[in-house]
Amino acid sequence: MAGSRSSTRLMGAYILFFVPFLALGTATSQVPFLMWSSERLPPLASPAAGHITSYEQLSAYLTSAFSSGSHTVLLFLQDKLSKDDFTVFGGAFGNKQDSAFKNLEAAIQSSSSSVTLPALEWTGSFDVAALLQEKLGVSPLLVDADTLSHLSIKTSVSNLLLINLPYCSSLQKSCKEVLHENDEIIGNALSLMKAKKVPYTAIYTGLRPSRVISELPVSDQSVGRTLQQTAVPDVKPPIIFNGSGGPCIMLWAQNLSVRLSQNSPWTDLAQETPSLSGSFCDGSTSQLVLTYLSGFNLSFVLRQRFYSVSARNWSILDTVELKYKNLSASYTANRSIYTPAEYSFHCQSVTNFGDALLFPKITDQNSSEWSLNFIDFQIQGFGLSNSTDFSYASDCASFFTPAIWMGLLTVLLMLLILVYGLHMIMQVNTMDRFDDPKGPTISVPQTE
Structure with a gap:
């Protein structure tokens, strides 16, 4: 039972170690x-x-870690290192026994405490050795396994x-x-520190990333579905006239199309910028x-x-009055365009033809020839x-549209058929007498 709990704890530590690396995609200029x-x-x-730890955040944490007392720090600085090295060679996707970081994993799992930063910001001026030298106040001492075995380490002072x-x-x-040989070097160095009974803090990182993929800025990349998405057109602002007390008239339309004759082309005035002089x-x-x-x-x-x-x-x-050069045409809404004073009026289509809301004045000859849409x-x-x-818009569309009327009439017709059927069923009565095939037949006297 104890062995089962131990293996479960080991597997949990292994997962916690590798999850940060698996959760991140390949990023540019980052080292673990x-x-x-x-x-x-x-x-x-x-x-x-997805979080990238900045150089300043690391510096602040190392300040709190080495702010007091003496410390012995083992810095395992690899020429190149990226988080992909752990996922590819650490056995994260295959046999855990085939991992190239067995000693590293065991050291982290058995340590009193550990810190894992999967993505540390890296620049050309990145120098973790110089940063540790600043925090510890001592110069780094370059050692190997043989040198470390014969080295006398004083715990009263800091060592790098x-x-x-x-x-x-x-x-x-x-x-x-x-990477397997490097892991053996890490394991031997940690064993020597334990044999010397020297408390230590170990750091494993890279001098530069081993894999760097150039990435475009997010703003330069197409995001989401590109085949089906449609560009949202720019919405032009409404036309606003400011009186003495502020905005007092506001108008917006997708199209303000006018035509001077049946054979002339339409002109969309909404595409032009007007002057509001005279308002x-x-x-x-x-x-x-x-x-x-x-x-x-x-x-208007x-x-x-x-x-x-x-x-x-x-x-x-x-x-509504339209002028062109020396010609003019006037239209009235005949009280068809109205709304409470504190509301705005909205309509999908306002025309002087077809289902018209604008009607020409009798005195204007051009009103019947010109078209507004x-x-x-x-x-x-x-x-x-x-x-x-x-403000809140009062729409010109009536509540009872033709489709609504058709639906209401259809429902009413079906309801009448149902009521008539129920009435007929309720009027059905059973006979009060029946013929008995074994007895005398029922005779009905007939009277002349």
Whole structure:
């Protein structure tokens, strides 16, 4: 039972050691940083997956770790090291017995405390030996296994022992063989420190990353689905006229298309930037005048009136006037475009033909010849309250559309059929007398 708990603890430690490396994708200019000690280290929260520890964060942690007392630090500095070396050669995806870091894993699992930084920011000026020299106040001493066995270590002062480890740059040996030999050097050095009974702190990291993949900035990469996504068009701002007290008229439309004859092309005035000269507003009337460089002049006159029946003020689009050079045409909404004064008016289509909301004035000959078509039209002439956003919109679409009427009539017809069927079933009665085949037949006397 004890052996089972021990193996479970060992497997858990192994998983905790490798999970940070597996959780991260390949990143640019990062080296792993492993630190463990025979004594207690200051606590450090495990970094979240994808977090890159900065050089300044590492410096702050080492300051807290070596701020007081004397310390003996073993720095295993490999020429190159990346987290992919652990996933590829550490047996994370295969047989754990085939790992090239057996001694390293055992040392971390048996240590009093450890710190694992899977992704430490690396730059060309990165020098962990110089950083440790600054924190410990001693110069690094380059040693190997033989030198370390004969070295007398004084625990009363701080010591920085540097052990350089090669990387797989030789053609005679594979990367796994080189990392396995480095792991043997780490295991022998730690065994010597235990034999000398010297408390120590060990660090294993790389002088530079072994794998660097150039990555584009996130802003330069296409994110998400590119085949099906559509670019969101820029939404143009509404036209706002500011009176003496702030914004008082606001208009927005996807298209403000006009046509002077049946054979002439449509002109979309919404694509042009108008001048608002001539616009004005007061407590009862708001007039928005749009003058375009193409020669068109479009004006909207809204009036505010109080109706005692509803006991509230209503905004009514009284007149729409279109001018082109010396010609003009006026249209009235005939009270079809109205809304509470504090609301805005919105309609998907405002035209003077077909299902028209604008009707030409009898006195204007051009009104019947010219065509207006406003798409996704919204206007507000009162109750803006110094805001640059439309108020709640009262839409021109009626509640009972033809589709709704068709649905209601269909439901009503089916309900009538159901009621009639139930009525017929309830009227069915059984006979009060039946023929008995074994007895006398029922005779019904007939009277002449």
